[in-house]
Amino acid sequence: MAVQTAETAPPAAPAAAANAVLAPAFKDALIAGLVALGLFGPLIGFETVIIDGALGLAYRPSLLAIMVGIIFVGRLLLNLTVWSPNRRPATHAGPTVFERVGTLIGPGVKPALLAFAVLFPAIAAYSMGGLNQSRYLIDLGILILTYVMLGWGLNIVVGLAGLLDLGYVAFYAVGAYTYALLATSAPINDFFAGLFGATFWANWAFWFCLPMAGIFAGVWGMILGFPVLRLRGDYLAIVTLAFGEIIRLVLINWVDFTNGGAGIASIPRATFFGIQFNAGPDGFAALFGLPFNPMHRIIFLYFVILALALVTAFVTVRLRRLPVGRAWEALREDEIACRSLGINTTTTKLSAFATGAMFGGFAGCFFAVRAGFVSPESFTFDVSAMILAIVVLGGMGSQIGVAVAAAVMMGGMEMLRNLGFLRQIFGNDFDPSLYRMLIFGFAMVAIMVWKPRGLVSTRDPTIFLKERKAVSGDLVKEGHG
Amino acid sequence: MEIFVQQLINGLTLGSIYGLIAIGYTMVFGIIGMVNFAHGDVFMVSAFIALICFLLVTTVLGITSIFLALAIVLVVAMFFTSLLNWAIERVAYRPLRGSFRLAPMISAIGMSIFLANFVQVSQGPRNKPIPPMVTDVIVLMDSGGYQVTLAWKQIIIMVITALLLGGFWYLVQKTSLGRAQRACEQDRKMAALLGINVDHTISLTFVIGAALAAVAGTLYLMYYGVANFADGFVPGVKAFTAAVLGGIGSLPGAVLGGLLIGLIETFWSAYFSIEYKDVAAFSILAITLIFMPQGLLGRPEVEKV
Numbered sequence: 093m094a095v096q097t098a099e100t101a102p103p104a105a106p107a108a109a110a111n112a113v114l115a116p117a118f119k120d121a122l123i124a125g126l127v128a129l130g131l132f133g134p135l136i137g138f139e140t141v142i143i144d145g146a147l148g149l150a151y152r153p154s155l156l157a158i159m160v161g162i163i164f165v166g167r168l169l170l171n172l173t174v175w176s177p178n179r180r181p182a183t184h185a186g187p188t189v190f191e192r193v194g195t196l197i198g199p200g201v202k203p204a205l206l207a208f209a210v211l212f213p214a215i216a217a218y219s220m221g222g223l224n225q226s227r228y229l230i231d232l233g234i235l236i237l238t239y240v241m242l243g244w245g246l247n248i249v250v251g252l253a254g255l256l257d258l259g260y261v262a263f264y265a266v267g268a269y270t271y272a273l274l275a276t277s278a279p280i281n282d283f284f285a286g287l288f289g290a291t292f293w294a295n296w297a298f299w300f301c302l303p304m305a306g307i308f309a310g311v312w313g314m315i316l317g318f319p320v321l322r323l324r325g326d327y328l329a330i331v332t333l334a335f336g337e338i339i340r341l342v343l344i345n346w347v348d349f350t351n352g353g354a355g356i357a358s359i360p361r362a363t364f365f366g367i368q369f370n371a372g373p374d375g376f377a378a379l380f381g382l383p384f385n386p387m388h389r390i391i392f393l394y395f396v397i398l399a400l401a402l403v404t405a406f407v408t409v410r411l412r413r414l415p416v417g418r419a420w421e422a423l424r425e426d427e428i429a430c431r432s433l434g435i436n437t438t439t440t441k442l443s444a445f446a447t448g449a450m451f452g453g454f455a456g457c458f459f460a461v462r463a464g465f466v467s468p469e470s471f472t473f474d475v476s477a478m479i480l481a482i483v484v485l486g487g488m489g490s491q492i493g494v495a496v497a498a499a500v501m502m503g504g505m506e507m508l509r510n511l512g513f514l515r516q517i518f519g520n521d522f523d524p525s526l527y528r529m530l531i532f533g534f535a536m537v538a539i540m541v542w543k544p545r546g547l548v549s550t551r552d553p554t555i556f557l558k559e560r561k562a563v564s565g566d567l568v569k570e571g572h573g
Numbered sequence: 574m575e576i577f578v579q580q581l582i583n584g585l586t587l588g589s590i591y592g593l594i595a596i597g598y599t600m601v602f603g604i605i606g607m608v609n610f611a612h613g614d615v616f617m618v619s620a621f622i623a624l625i626c627f628l629l630v631t632t633v634l635g636i637t638s639i640f641l642a643l644a645i646v647l648v649v650a651m652f653f654t655s656l657l658n659w660a661i662e663r664v665a666y667r668p669l670r671g672s673f674r675l676a677p678m679i680s681a682i683g684m685s686i687f688l689a690n691f692v693q694v695s696q697g698p699r700n701k702p703i704p705p706m707v708t709d710v711i712v713l714m715d716s717g718g719y720q721v722t723l724a725w726k727q728i729i730i731m732v733i734t735a736l737l738l739g740g741f742w743y744l745v746q747k748t749s750l751g752r753a754q755r756a757c758e759q760d761r762k763m764a765a766l767l768g769i770n771v772d773h774t775i776s777l778t779f780v781i782g783a784a785l786a787a788v789a790g791t792l793y794l795m796y797y798g799v800a801n802f803a804d805g806f807v808p809g810v811k812a813f814t815a816a817v818l819g820g821i822g823s824l825p826g827a828v829l830g831g832l833l834i835g836l837i838e839t840f841w842s843a844y845f846s847i848e849y850k851d852v853a854a855f856s857i858l859a860i861t862l863i864f865m866p867q868g869l870l871g872r873p874e875v876e877k878v
Contacts, residue, residue: 134622138629147703149628238736255742256675258682319863326608326678327862330813332711333857337810341855345848477686486680536683539678541668546584 117171124166131160202492207239209398213391223387230387234394234462236502238455241401243482243494245451248408251489252417253444254424256329258476259316260335263449265343265471266312267305267456272466273349274301274358294360295368298461304455309453310446317445321438332534336476343468362393362461370514393462405491406453411447420444421489443561474529481532485539501532575714579721580843581836586727586796588835589734593699593789594812594826595819596741597782603758603822605670610681611661613687613809615783619654620800621692624701626650627794639706643729643795650787658783659776682777685805693754701800730792737788738828741781745824754778758822807851811838814858820871821868828868 137156138149210216212233216226241265249257274280275297284293320331343350350356361369369376369389376392377384411417419440421429431437460466482501486493505528594616626649630642647779657748665684669676707726714721745751753774756764793808794800815834819826834854841853861868 127656130653132662134625134653135618138625140624140628140696140701142699147624147628147701148632149625183833254675254748256678320859323862323866325675327866329675330608330810330817331862332860334810334858338852338855338859341849341852345846345852372846373726430868474686477682480679480682484683526694527690529686530694533683533685533690537665537680537687540672540683541665541681544669544672544676554855 096146109495111547113172117168120171121164121168122245125160126168128158128163130158132156138405146218147496149219159401176206180400205400205492205495212392223385223391223476227387227390230390232503232506234390236499236505237394237397237401238459239479239482239498240495241397241404241455241458242452242479243486243498244401244408244449244491245455246402247418247448247486247489247491247494248411248451249444249448250483252408252412253420253441254325255321255441255444256478256480257332257445258329258473259332259334259339259473260479261451261476262310262316262332262336262339262450263313263452264310264456264475265339265342265468266449268460268466268470269343269350269356269456270305270308270453270455271298271301271460272359274304275360275460276356276358291368295363295366297360298362298457299365302457305439305453305457306450307453309456312453313446313449314434314442317442319450320379321441321445327518333476336473340468340471343471350468353468355465355469357465359460359464361464362389362396364392393458397458398460400454404454406492407447416440416443444509479531481536484536501528501535507529575716575719575721576843578714580839582721582727584833584836584839586835587839588815588832589730590789590793590831591812591815592806592828592831593734593737593785593792594808595815595831596824597786598813598816599819599821599824600754600782602776602816604754604761604775605666605677607666607677608683608813609666609718609782610678610809611665611684611688612782612786613807613812614685614805614813615654615658615661616786616790616793616808617800617802617805618657618688618692619783619787620789620794620804621652621696621701621802622653622787623647623650623791623794624703624800627703627706631714632865642661643706643791647733647791648790650791651784654783654787654790655780658779658786662776662779667775685809689805690789697800698802703794703798705798706795724831725867726796730796733788733792741785742824749870750774750777810858811854814854814861817858817866818868821867822869822872823870826868826870846877 133156136159137152139152140147142148153535213226213230216233217223220226220229242260246257246260249255249260272503275293279292284296296345316335320328320335324333336466344353345354352378363369364376367374367376367379369386369392371377371384376382376388383386412421419430419435420443422433422435423437423440423444427437430440459470463470478501482497483494485501486495580766597612597615600647601607601612623646628645630636630645636642636645640664643742659685662722665680666677696857707724707729709725710722711725711728712720713723745754753764754777756767756769757771757774761771764774771798788816793804811834813830816827817830818833819828819830834857837857842850867878
């Protein structure tokens with residue numbers, strides 16, 4: 093260090109300097125600890141439990157002490173290290189180690205992830221030692237990919253067009269109910285039975301309904317979007333939230349049409365383009381000369397959702413290069429400038445809304461065919477919030493970030509459940525998935541405060557003059573990347 | 574007629590609670606222009622704090638006078654909820670001033686999810702029922718089998734709400750804090766130049782909003798006798814609807830909107846269908862925002878470049 097900054101304490105009095113840091117740091121940590129005691133005191137210190145039919149209190153002083161202690165010690169350590177007034181600010185400009193590593197491996201990440209996703213069933217089967225044992229892993233893969241797809245769909249609305257949509261689950265529900273209602277509909281079944289044979293509709297329903305679900309959801313996106321899109325950002329968010337809840341409440345209460353809260357069961361399963369996955373002579377296994385295994389259907393479902401997700405990603409990437417995609421990004425940055433440049437903001441917003449909704453509809457249709465059962469329970473605000481959290485964590489607008497966030501948040505929690513040592517620490521009934529939404533909420537706040545562009549905040553500009561330069565999110569003000 | 578009067582009473586009671594929550598939304602929106610999405614969950618947390626305090630007061634301290642217990646619970650709930658909202662503002666919203674426009678909203682949504690699930694994890698997902706605190710009723714009308722009653726707890730709710738709103742009105746209109754707050758609402762930068770501590774004023778706005786929400790939470794607990802971790806979301810959205818309906822940013826508007834939403838909800842349940850009462854409230858929200866975004870008493874918003 094050649095330059096001695098004025099803020100740095102002179103080395104002559106190290107003891108006094110240390111004292112001048114320690115005392116305020118300690119005081120600050122003490123205050124933080126007291127506030128933490130006030131915040132956690134009522135809800136962690138006491139637990140309301142039902143004793144003999146009446147509500148009573150249980151006390152948890154040790155847990156409270158641990159929580160307050162963590163806050164106190166954490167704050168003290170932060171005060172002494174990161175927030176210390178003696179700490180010299182980092183002076184070297186240019187990319188950090190992480191960023192250099194990022195640029196180095198950057199081009200390889202997408203192909204590697206794609207290859208992993210395609211080979212995943214084989215890897216799972218190999219590592220678990222057999223197809224049947226790999227069911228859990230492949231189911232988990234399907235779950236993650238569903239959320240990746242939903243995240244990418246919502247990313248079009250939130251990340252590209254900058255419209256905060258809190259009712260995305262409504263389109264997921266529209267897609268799921270489209271398939272559930274059409275596939276179990278007796279008149280349609282009879283109609284096709286008369287034309288092509290009794291099992292035609294059961295075999296082909298998914299492949300007919302998949303585009304229908306997307307179209308219906310897209311149309312619903314337009315119907316709901318049309319009146320609300322001239323609202324400002326946060327009003328738009330609240331109205332979409334209201335619409336999402338209205339659709340769920342209608343699904344619950346319109347019993348004649350949707351069977352209400354009981355849901356719709358025994359929805360036809362997915363078929364291999366008309367060939368059922370059963371043990372019969374016309375089944376998938378018999379036709380391809382394989383021994384029958386129920387896992388065939390699961391693996392097939394995995395590839396269906398993988399294909400759907402890739403279509404979503406591909407369409408998004410292509411759309412970003414079209415005028416409409418550029419208009420979306422321009423709209424996100426500055427709506428008034430957009431309008432004064434002659435972009436029709438209503439059409440632009442509506443197209444983003446409808447495109448995002450359409451992918452939500454596809455995902456919903458897939459959800460219905462995988463579960464074989466739909467009920468309004470699956471389409472609560474929590475799901476919207478979860479998808480939004482994935483988009484926010486991944487960095488709004490970043491495809492790869494959303495995929496990573498979905499994998500970490502959905503897969504990571506499931507993995508934690510299986511870690512034995514956690515169970516030894518926290519007791520036998522420890523279930524990390526209970527904490528999933530807690531962590532989601534916390535992460536959303538933390539990301540906004542700490543890294544508003546998301547964890548993967550390096551983004552390639554869509555348009556560039558001479559050469560493509562990756563811009564770190566830290567270098568640009570939000571809304572100017 | 575009897576049903577109408579009964580529903581009127583019930584609606585005004587419910588509306589008082591919504592009005593108290595709505596003030597928190599409208600004040601925060603007025604001063605920093607953000608929809609404090611977590612406010613409904615702050616209300617829910619306050620109901621839990623009130624519940625725990627009530628159990629402590631009655632079982633451990635052995636206080637039998639219900640009014641004394643209620644007063645203690647109110648004060649304690651107000652204190653802890655204010656502290657909570659103060660901390661939330663410091664941690665989740667203050668660092669985001671000057672960030673992009675959706676950032677505070679997303680942070681508030683995260684906070685809302687966090688609070689609801691924090692209560693779920695720490696207190697359990699089940700309903701927490703308490704024995705009714707006040708059971709006496711006054712029979713106003715009696716016409717062959719159908720009695721119109723005014724419960725004491727309804728009187729308590731309306732009286733406390735009226736008293737608090739009076740005090741709150743005084744605070745905003747007559748004190749220096751209120752003047753500072755209104756100044757920040759009009760122009761934050763100018764207020765700062767004139768020597769108003771803007772950060773301090775914003776913090777106090779959150780504290781006042783939380784205190785009123787805590788009163789609403791305590792009254793809600795007393796009225797329904799049950800607390801649940803998921804009870805923040807729907808009342809929160811309804812109170813926000815009330816704030817929007819009355820004109821967001823307008824304090825009398827929030828109270829008026831709260832009373833209207835309470836009345837609409839009860840009358841809708843009584844005369845149309847109880848299943849669709851939430852749909853009615855959500856629809857009012859959407860319709861108001863689409864066709865009348867300035868609300869009943871609000872100022873129209875002018876977009877400037």
